[in-house]
Amino acid sequence: MDKLGSSTKRALVIGGGIAGIQASLDIADAGYEVLLVEKTPSIGGHMLQYSEVFPTLDCPQCIGTPKMVEVGQHSNIRILAYSEVESVSGTIGDFTVRIRRRATHVDWDRCNGCGLCLQKCPVKVPSEYNCFLPFDNRGAIYIPFAQAVPNKPVIDAQTCRYFKYRRFMEEGEESKKPPECRICEKVCPLGVIDWEQQDEIVEEKVGAIVVAAGFDLMDKGEIGEFAEGRDIINGLEFERILCPSGPTAGVVMRPSDGIEPREVVFISCVGSRDPELGVPYCSRVCCMYLAKQALLYKHAVPDGQAYIFYMDQRTTGKGYEEFVRRAVEEYHVMYLRGRVSKIFRDGDRLRVQGADTLSGRRVDISCDLVVLGMAMMPSAGFKELARKLGIATDEYGFITEIHSKFRPMETSVPGIYVAGTAQGPRDIPDSVAMGSGVASKVLDLFSRDGVGSPL
Amino acid sequence: MINLNYYPGCTLKTKAKNFEDSAIASMSALGIALIELPRWNCCGASYCLAEDDLIHQVAPVRNLIRVKSQESRVESQGEGDSRLQTPDSRLLKVVTLCPFCYNTLKRANLIVRNDPGKRDTLNSFMDEEIDYHGEVETVHLLEVLRDDVGWEAIAKKVKVPLEGLIVAPYYGCTLIRPREIAIDNVERPTVLHRLMETLGATVVDFPFATECCGSFQSVSNPELAAETAWNILTLAQRQGAEALVLSCPLCEYNLGFQQKLIRRRHGEFKGIPTPYFTQLLALALGLESCGFDRGYTDSRALLQSKGLLS
Numbered sequence A: 001m002d003k004l005g006s007s008t009k010r011a012l013v014i015g016g017g018i019a020g021i022q023a024s025l026d027i028a029d030a031g032y033e034v035l036l037v038e039k040t041p042s043i044g045g046h047m048l049q050y051s052e053v054f055p056t057l058d059c060p061q062c063i064g065t066p067k068m069v070e071v072g073q074h075s076n077i078r079i080l081a082y083s084e085v086e087s088v089s090g091t092i093g094d095f096t097v098r099i100r101r102r103a104t105h106v107d108w109d110r111c112n113g114c115g116l117c118l119q120k121c122p123v124k125v126p127s128e129y130n131c132f133l134p135f136d137n138r139g140a141i142y143i144p145f146a147q148a149v150p151n152k153p154v155i156d157a158q159t160c161r162y163f164k165y166r167r168f169m170e171e172g173e174e175s176k177k178p179p180e181c182r183i184c185e186k187v188c189p190l191g192v193i194d195w196e197q198q199d200e201i202v203e204e205k206v207g208a209i210v211v212a213a214g215f216d217l218m219d220k221g222e223i224g225e226f227a228e229g230r231d232i233i234n235g236l237e238f239e240r241i242l243c244p245s246g247p248t249a250g251v252v253m254r255p256s257d258g259i260e261p262r263e264v265v266f267i268s269c270v271g272s273r274d275p276e277l278g279v280p281y282c283s284r285v286c287c288m289y290l291a292k293q294a295l296l297y298k299h300a301v302p303d304g305q306a307y308i309f310y311m312d313q314r315t316t317g318k319g320y321e322e323f324v325r326r327a328v329e330e331y332h333v334m335y336l337r338g339r340v341s342k343i344f345r346d347g348d349r350l351r352v353q354g355a356d357t358l359s360g361r362r363v364d365i366s367c368d369l370v371v372l373g374m375a376m377m378p379s380a381g382f383k384e385l386a387r388k389l390g391i392a393t394d395e396y397g398f399i400t401e402i403h404s405k406f407r408p409m410e411t412s413v414p415g416i417y418v419a420g421t422a423q424g425p426r427d428i429p430d431s432v433a434m435g436s437g438v439a440s441k442v443l444d445l446f447s448r449d450g451v452g453s454p455l
Numbered sequence B: 001m002i003n004l005n006y007y008p009g010c011t012l013k014t015k016a017k018n019f020e021d022s023a024i025a026s027m028s029a030l031g032i033a034l035i036e037l038p039r040w041n042c043c044g045a046s047y048c049l050a051e052d053d054l055i056h057q058v059a060p061v062r063n064l065i066r067v068k069s070q071e072s073r074v075e076s077q078g079e080g081d082s083r084l085q086t087p088d089s090r091l092l093k094v095v096t097l098c099p100f101c102y103n104t105l106k107r108a109n110l111i112v113r114n115d116p117g118k119r120d121t122l123n124s125f126m127d128e129e130i131d132y133h134g135e136v137e138t139v140h141l142l143e144v145l146r147d148d149v150g151w152e153a154i155a156k157k158v159k160v161p162l163e164g165l166i167v168a169p170y171y172g173c174t175l176i177r178p179r180e181i182a183i184d185n186v187e188r189p190t191v192l193h194r195l196m197e198t199l200g201a202t203v204v205d206f207p208f209a210t211e212c213c214g215s216f217q218s219v220s221n222p223e224l225a226a227e228t229a230w231n232i233l234t235l236a237q238r239q240g241a242e243a244l245v246l247s248c249p250l251c252e253y254n255l256g257f258q259q260k261l262i263r264r265r266h267g268e269f270k271g272i273p274t275p276y277f278t279q280l281l282a283l284a285l286g287l288e289s290c291g292f293d294r295g296y297t298d299s300r301a302l303l304q305s306k307g308l309l310s
């Protein structure tokens, strides 16, 4: 049988993380148009939130931003940020997608990103990008981070004073009359604030779809024994605390009171490899990022002590085992093989109780901060997206590839491909490789004309 | 008054009589009569960990059969509808107080329900009894208070709010382990917290609420058990608790009786009362017989100092 081709030589990439970015660039560089749909106001994904990335400890903003800018300026790529796929119809080579462009209340076509509105907004709420850490806030009108692409603000109608005022006037929803505000509108030199803007549905034709919707971490609330307290945080939160461009400017402090933690306990396999919680699989990157974070903590607090509880060390990438040895030998990170049974507050410190199964002893450590290596899960709302696309997912919600060995990037629907962590936990090099791999599948498809092609 | 089948177990008739008395009196004040199961036998006591533990299940299953035949008798006399039923009305209910009995009966029932082969073998061991297929639901009294009576209804009946009393709730292990039979969230149970708050007490955050009390180690290794108890009790005190509220006679032994031994090892240790939740419930409901004179520890001085007891 002849291989299938595509009559519409234009690709849709869903998710602007590193996998989606790589796929978009490779397809666009080969001369085809790409529509990149990203749920949040900016592309970049999780990688941009990190302090430094293993195993080489380069700065993700430094290596990631040029790629993001390239995407933003590429003549073949159109970014639809703050948008989500509504529905998909058609078949390989000839899909019709409807995309919801959420109202930003800022006319992005005319906004020049000067940022005056951000400075003047009186609202202060915790920021998603900083994992809601207490050290820094965003306004109701905001750009998630300095290097955002596109670098245009959105207004969060939930917290905006003027929207609250309108809800009060229309529905009496708020209990007290909020001020009318509209300061952003007053300071905007170009008059691009648009209070009346509505969500817009656009319809586009594409020949291939790449799903790169990434991952999220399991909510720590699901782990009863670790759920308590502001100073038990997940790996993402600690990345933000370590990050020089993060909310603490890289000064390590703990969320509850801002003190510098003298002792930090890291725990691997929290949620992952725990069939009782429905996640029997390994999240693959935690051994490495916990070693990285312990090492970076020691950079910041050289006389502090880092402990890592682990089940086994799974550091199978290139240069990975060496990296962990460095953490142990040069930075004296204390590795304890065993599980933690309980964490609780004792005075103003935390006590971590667990077992060291190598020495066969119980351990009881007083510390200031606990970092959990939480399970990687499919991104929030992914089930819904998979349903719209009609693609199969496994029992955990990750995309099922059509053949686990020979066709790892093809989903159960021809013409729909998968890259990065949407298929399962993996690190950045693997996600990028998969992004390029998926681009070659799309380009292969585009190299032939489809059935019913006008040509 | 609603009738509810009640399985006491051995300890409730001996060492923990105050647990039983205060429970029966309180439930009656809340409109539920605990009707003792006729001819009940040993629950099977601690759960067997052996691979082939079938013979061990005969005792608990026989008790469950008693509940079943008791119910059919009552039904044939036409009184069946006054009994508390689970939401699935085909299930018959029996309530326990002792967490060990709860655990043993509940797990035996799981075996009967999930393993037809074992169920048949067990049934063939019963000579005079009717066959059993897992029709009975075992519940703990805390579940009845939470799910059937409800916190609001209890709050309305409170006559002596336990104002000013600061308590740490303590669950022990067998009510919430293993997960399949837990009466509450395994790692972070709240039912005792909620009950105590409903009664007007102040509840401290108590990280050791589900820690092991030392269990039977008090027989083989009393020093270890005493150290364990010391850890639990002193953390409760550091958290500001004036009493540790219990739900298990074995916990009461390890955390109450052992306080003497602890005092010998840790001279600075000041005791802490360890009442059962039912005793505080009875007190709050304004009942006379709370059995505070019979525990291993004495709660009376504390309760008097709060003006809750004369």
Ligand SMILES: Cc1cc2nc3c(=O)[nH]c(=O)nc-3n(C[C@H](O)[C@H](O)[C@H](O)COP(=O)(O)OP(=O)(O)OC[C@H]3O[C@@H](n4cnc5c(N)ncnc54)[C@H](O)[C@@H]3O)c2cc1C
Pocket: A014, A015, A016, A017, A018, A019, A020, A037, A038, A039, A040, A042, A043, A044, A045, A046, A047, A050, A052, A053, A054, A055, A083, A084, A085, A212, A213, A214, A215, A216, A217, A235, A236, A239, A285, A289, A292, A379, A380, A381, A382, A385, A419, A420, A421, A422, A426, A427, A428, A429, A431
């Ligand atoms: C704490 C932590 C530290 C880590 N450190 C390292 C490290 O040092 N080195 C390393 O190699 N790896 C590291 N990793 C792994 C790394 O994060 C992943 O390999 C990488 O981010 C995966 O990229 P991705 O594009 O698949 O997913 P993501 O980065 O999650 O990107 C997915 C994108 O899709 C968007 N999206 C989601 N759903 C939708 C939707 N329905 N519609 C549209 N868009 C959507 C998201 O907003 C996001 O922008 C770390 C992981 C964690 C948790």
